[in-house]
Amino acid sequence: MATLRVPDVVPSPTQDCERLKKAFKGLGTDEEGVIWILGHRNASQRRKIREIYQQLYNESLMDRLNSELSGHFRKAVILWTLDPPERDAKLANEALNKKKKGVDHLTVIIEIACASSPNHLMAVRQAYCSLFHCSLEEDITANVTLPLRKLLLGLVSSYRYERELVDTNLADSEAALLYDAIKKKYLDHDDVVWILSTRNVFQLKATFQCYKQKYGNSIDQDIKRSGTSDLESILRMVICCLDTPEKHFAEVIRNSVIGLGTDEDSLTRAIVTRAEIDMMKIKGEYLNMYQSSLDNAVSDDTSGDYKNILVTLLGKRF
Amino acid sequence: MATLRVPDVVPSPTQDCERLKKAFKGLGTDEEGVIWILGHRNASQRRKIREIYQQLYNESLMDRLNSELSGHFRKAVILWTLDPPERDAKLANEALNKKKKGVDHLTVIIEIACASSPNHLMAVRQAYCSLFHCSLEEDITANVTLPLRKLLLGLVSSYRYERELVDTNLADSEAALLYDAIKKKYLDHDDVVWILSTRNVFQLKATFQCYKQKYGNSIDQDIKRSGTSDLESILRMVICCLDTPEKHFAEVIRNSVIGLGTDEDSLTRAIVTRAEIDMMKIKGEYLNMYQSSLDNAVSDDTSGDYKNILVTLLGKRF
Numbered sequence: 001m002a003t004l005r006v007p008d009v010v011p012s013p014t015q016d017c018e019r020l021k022k023a024f025k026g027l028g029t030d031e032e033g034v035i036w037i038l039g040h041r042n043a044s045q046r047r048k049i050r051e052i053y054q055q056l057y058n059e060s061l062m063d064r065l066n067s068e069l070s071g072h073f074r075k076a077v078i079l080w081t082l083d084p085p086e087r088d089a090k091l092a093n094e095a096l097n098k099k100k101k102g103v104d105h106l107t108v109i110i111e112i113a114c115a116s117s118p119n120h121l122m123a124v125r126q127a128y129c130s131l132f133h134c135s136l137e138e139d140i141t142a143n144v145t146l147p148l149r150k151l152l153l154g155l156v157s158s159y160r161y162e163r164e165l166v167d168t169n170l171a172d173s174e175a176a177l178l179y180d181a182i183k184k185k186y187l188d189h190d191d192v193v194w195i196l197s198t199r200n201v202f203q204l205k206a207t208f209q210c211y212k213q214k215y216g217n218s219i220d221q222d223i224k225r226s227g228t229s230d231l232e233s234i235l236r237m238v239i240c241c242l243d244t245p246e247k248h249f250a251e252v253i254r255n256s257v258i259g260l261g262t263d264e265d266s267l268t269r270a271i272v273t274r275a276e277i278d279m280m281k282i283k284g285e286y287l288n289m290y291q292s293s294l295d296n297a298v299s300d301d302t303s304g305d306y307k308n309i310l311v312t313l314l315g316k317r318f
Numbered sequence: 319m320a321t322l323r324v325p326d327v328v329p330s331p332t333q334d335c336e337r338l339k340k341a342f343k344g345l346g347t348d349e350e351g352v353i354w355i356l357g358h359r360n361a362s363q364r365r366k367i368r369e370i371y372q373q374l375y376n377e378s379l380m381d382r383l384n385s386e387l388s389g390h391f392r393k394a395v396i397l398w399t400l401d402p403p404e405r406d407a408k409l410a411n412e413a414l415n416k417k418k419k420g421v422d423h424l425t426v427i428i429e430i431a432c433a434s435s436p437n438h439l440m441a442v443r444q445a446y447c448s449l450f451h452c453s454l455e456e457d458i459t460a461n462v463t464l465p466l467r468k469l470l471l472g473l474v475s476s477y478r479y480e481r482e483l484v485d486t487n488l489a490d491s492e493a494a495l496l497y498d499a500i501k502k503k504y505l506d507h508d509d510v511v512w513i514l515s516t517r518n519v520f521q522l523k524a525t526f527q528c529y530k531q532k533y534g535n536s537i538d539q540d541i542k543r544s545g546t547s548d549l550e551s552i553l554r555m556v557i558c559c560l561d562t563p564e565k566h567f568a569e570v571i572r573n574s575v576i577g578l579g580t581d582e583d584s585l586t587r588a589i590v591t592r593a594e595i596d597m598m599k600i601k602g603e604y605l606n607m608y609q610s611s612l613d614n615a616v617s618d619d620t621s622g623d624y625k626n627i628l629v630t631l632l633g634k635r636f
Contacts, residue, residue, distance in 0.1 A: 161453050163451070
């Protein structure tokens with residue numbers, strides 16, 4: 001369930017554009033006005049606003065937001081205002097071009113491939129080609145080394161069946177295949193990649209359950225025990241995103257606010273990408289996992305306009 | 319270029335539906351009427367006719383065609399009238415359920431994956447999930463054995479960049495990778511599958527050209543020389559569909575009419591799937607390859623209503 005709150009009576013896109021234009025007028029920007037409008041519109045309403053804004057003022061709303069706003073607030077508003085597939089294509093591209101060590105920056109690609117709908121993933125691949133003159137798969141190959149590359153390529157190419165259909169015999173036999181691969185520390189085995197990137201999520205949940213019943217430990221525990229390289233950590237993230245995406249995002253938010261300083265990029269990404277999908281569930285999971293409120297954690301760790309847009313998307317300002 | 323001929327002034331979908339209904343009336347069917355209408359409408363016009371027919375008469379046009387027509391004529395009209403992604407999903411499903419020996423029946427899957435637009439391939443995968451309660455990838459795995467399975471899975475999961483963008487250095491290095499794999503008879507190497515299922519077709523054409531320049535033989539000749547198993551024959555078909563789909567379809571049509579008897583399934587599939595895409599080019603290639611006319615070959619080998627629908631789609635009856 002989403003936390004985004006849209007008013008019962010939504011102004012016309014033209015009215016919204018006129019108010020936005022007013023918020024941009026003169027020196028300085030009325031940030032509250034921007035949040036008030038865009039922070040309470042869903043993806044198709046925001047698309048309409050972008051189109052009408054272009055028609056009315058012959059300028060791109062995205063360019064204008066870019067020049068009017070700044071800092072983490074700007075990044076949050078821009079990611080929120082973009083069409084979701086385009087937003088995710090840009091996040092994926094940014095991640096692939098980071099050339100960072102480790103694998104944390106690849107998290108967003110796992111999220112797109114494993115915690116999104118199959119149609120959304122297809123739309124992201126289409127947007128990626130339109131924006132970056134090559135396919136997502138080509139950029140993954142150019143920027144990620146084996147064996148991670150193989151797993152990521154499988155995952156982003158997937159188009160899973162979407163309805164709830166579970167074959168318990170299959171769950172049993174594929175749990176055995178996964179167990180065998182983990183025991184042999186052969187985590188990038190073709191079967192593993194194929195199962196995780198092809199089976200529907202209901203089937204996979206059944207397979208993971210079956211794994212625990214048959215072998216005692218959860219698949220996550222067994223992978224954790226089998227090693228601590230990048231492949232293990234990515235594989236555990238993949239399984240979490242497929243099985244319980246709300247847990248994954250609760251963790252992302254927790255890690256971004258805990259300790260000194262804030263990881264604004266991760267915090268923004270998690271809230272912006274899930275506010276229209278399952279943020280209510282993520283809040284529940286957060287409370288469960290950390291015995292504290294996600295809303296408070298975000299409020300306490302941020303400030304100013306940046307805090308206001310996040311808290312708005314979390315459904316706490318209306 | 320297409321051979322389908324649509325009249326300058328197209329009747330409204332309602333008029334078309336009324337004429338179709340009239341053609342179905344009473345004992346027997348006015349097959350000429352059916353061909354006259356459906357054989358001169360493009361995919362979006364046919365979709366509109368299907369929708370309006372359902373609204374007007376509260377029955378499915380597809381069901382009605384199925385009960386009114388018979389034999390190869392029926393199959394051709396039905397495949398033609400279906401939405402192209404749905405048609406290809408059905409053809410792929412039929413092929414995978416044939417449980418035939420050899421690989422000829424898998425040709426249609428190669429055609430969908432390698433001789434269609436990236437967006438069409440995505441639409442076929444979506445249609446497949448809607449129609450058959452599992453993904454195309456799951457059915458390939460269940461019905462095709464390794465090493466073919468691996469190649470087919472890569473190909474059907476692809477979403478290639480569509481515009482003309484060629485990197486000659488890349489063409490050179492990937493030609494070398496392909497050459498190496500063929501020399502080692504390691505035709506299902508990850509690199510081979512990845513290159514063929516990820517690179518855009520312009521890049522691949524450049525790679526195949528580069529291959530010939532550097533190593534003397536065409537890649538097709540080298541694969542042919544390296545063995546005669548199913549994998550070699552499928553791989554040659556893949557390369558032909560990517561490089562020169564018109565050659566592939568000219569061959570399919572030639573093989574379906576040559577000798578005693580006709581392979582109507584292949585003939586129908588080739589004409590129905592390409593009449594709106596590149597049948598003009600296929601005719602040119604046919605003439606080139608066999609010094610005879612494709613139109614004549616089809617006319618000479620078929621008869622009756624079946625002949626009439628094919629010849630109509632080939633643009634020879636108007």
